[in-house]
């Protein structure tokens with residue numbers, strides 16, 4: 001059985017005071033780590049503040065990192081820098097970074113290699129646009145993303161990877177993919193992992209759904225066989241909701 005994983009993606013929200021308020025409200029309300037992994041991925045400025053107060057069963061992740069160890073890359077942050085402050089997860093290839101910050105499958109692939117080298121757990125985001133879905137190109141597009149993004153990764157690494165299936169048309173729009181559509185596409189991702197690796201790897205990898213997940217739809221999404229958790233933007237900003245969302249994964 002795969003352990004569910006619920007991750008909040010705070011995007012560019014929360015000042016230090018707001019982050020502090022949030023973590024103090026949730027850190028001791030997370031269910032046992034034996035039952036669910038709970039993660040908050042914040043912007044860089046509050047990572048340390050969160051790590052210091054993460055408690056027993058909450059882990060902290062970044063939303064991006066560079067693939068080089070160090071160098072003249074103004075404004076960038078390396079995997080070693082994240083590790084050195086106690087960060088354990090990192091989101092790689094979020095569609096907002098792909099669309100607005102020149103993230104390519106090539107840079108995503110390099111970042112995944114670097115994250116594993118430095119023992120950070122990556123949450124790789126993949127997902128199609130509305131146009132691709134309407135034109136029946138979902139499997140072709142996501143299949144290609146997976147081939148390029150995972151190139152050269154070993155089976156042992158991919159077993160530890162978390163993939164977030166996030167249809168671009170469902171992010172921040174209030175439109176959730178129906179649980180059937182979300183499950184079907186997560187199932188396709190699992191079948192691609194089997195094709196690229198093997199059955200054991202496909203059975204081990206955890207696949208989240210992301211896109212307008214909230215307290216009112218998490219139960220149904222989590223009941224689907226191929227969905228092992230959620231990557232949650234807007235609804236992860238409220239402490240009460242985050243506690244509910246993590247607890248929903250335990251049921």
Ligand code: PGA
Pocket residue numbers: 009166170171172173174210211212213231232233234235
């Ligand atoms: P949303 O964002 O939950 O606000 O739709 C999800 C994401 O972008 O990870």
